[in-house]
Amino acid sequence: MKLVASFWVLPDGRTVVAPVALQPDRFRYVVEVEGTFSFDYTGQTFDALSATDPRGEFSLLHEFFRLPPGLQLLERGGGHRYRFLLRPEFSSEPLAFRVDVERFVDTYLLSPLEVRRQLHGGLRVRIWQAPLRPGWVEWLPLPALLAVLGTAWVIRRRQQVARGMALEPDLAERLARLEQRHRALLQALRTSPVDLSTLEARCQAIWEGAQELAQHLHRLRRARRGMPRERLEEQVRHLEERLAQTPSPALRHELEETLAQHRRTLEAYRRLQEKEERYLLRFAQMEAFLERVRLEIPRLEVAQEKQAQERRLLAAADEELAVLETAVQELAGLRRGE
Incomplete structure (x- = not known):
């Protein structure tokens, strides 16, 4: 393989585009990312894919380093070095890192x-190219070959983490109880001899909203612990x-901005502490509502009662939604410091 680019990505938020013109019709490309950066605020260290846990072990996956699309993990070496294969269909896009x-x-x-x-440190990126030929995989080591054949599990796991998150035990327990109620209700709604699809859609929306509420609470708790x-x-x-001791106008301006941000964060914390218990009560209230709907399904199956009873339940579901x-929007606003 031939080294065609080597550069650093610093933890300053700037996007670094690889200074290389890709030729996918002639070459295959391997991207190597090596090194770590640290975040004093939490005391954590990060490499391209992993972060340290409270014991200092790199057991956590993270989303703080942005890789280009189309990279498939080949192998993880020592010194926090990862090697990725660039899939040919993504070779027309610039390789950007941040x-x-x-x-x-x-x-x-x-x-x-x-x-x-x-933030301190940085990641070193190297890009290698190899001639495209029928037996091009022969130069890859065995772990790389296995990855090319579909075992790049780390990348898939990162995608799963991006879609969802592991909740704190009490939130997970509340959500699990609510899910049990939701599943029991769906079973009853779908086996009913009458059409209750409108009511089912409302209850599904409540369940999805509950998941979003739990995730917002989880993120806010994590931020407060940090x-x-x-x-x-x-x-x-x-x-x-x-600020009281600084005469420099430029430095005073920076200090004032930082101080204002800290004060907004403090206010967000105070508001969250006042409201978090009320938000947690929503789970019990949603659980009770779903159970109420399930228990009232027999009345919905009585022709003369169906219309009025369904109307009442739909109105109650709309109120719950x-x-x-409002709770989800309020929590999102607290996270933004509004």
């Missing part, structure tokens, strides 16, 4: 300036002291 500062901002409720100050309220209050006091939507 540490996602915006995701750090969104996850930990910090300003972009503060996030950049907390920066305890006491530590944030201490930083606000420290920034206020620095409206409250749920």
Whole structure:
């Protein structure tokens, strides 16, 4: 293989495009990413795919480093080195790499300036090319060959993590109980001799909204653990002291922006602490509503009662959905610091 590009991706949020003109009709390309970057705010270290857990082991997958589309994992070597095969159908697109500062901002409720100050290190990217020929896979090591044949499980796992997340135990338990109620209700609705598809659609929307609510609560809790309220209050006091002692207008402007962001975050924490218990009660209320609908299905099967009873249940479902939507929007606003 021939090395055709080598460059660094620093944790500053800038996108780095590989300075290489790809020729997919003549070559296959392997992308190698090596190294780590750290985030002082949480004390974690990240490589291209993994992050450290509380024990310091690289057991967590993360989404803070953006890889180009079409990369298939070949092998993971020592020194936090990963090798990827670029699938030919993606060779017409530029190879762009970036540490996602915006995701750090969104996850930990910090300003972009503060996030950049907390990030250190960098990842080295190398791009290799090999001639395209019928037996082109012969130069790949066995782990690479297996990956090409479809065992790039790490990439698939990252895609799964992007679609969902592991909830905290109490949230997972609440959601599991609600799912049991939801499944029992669906079974009853679908086996009923009368058409209850409209009511089923409403109950399905409630279940989907409950999942979204649980994920918002999970993200907010994770953000709060990353920066305890006491530590944030201490930083606000420290920034206020620095601001009072700083004569430089430029530095004062930066300090004022950071201080304003910290104050907004503190206010978001206070609002969340006041409302989180109320949000958690929604799960019990949704569970009770779904069970109520299931128990009233026999009345819906009585011709003379169906229309009025279904209308009442649909109105109650719409009310439940409206409250749920408000809760989700409010939580999303708290995460953005609104």
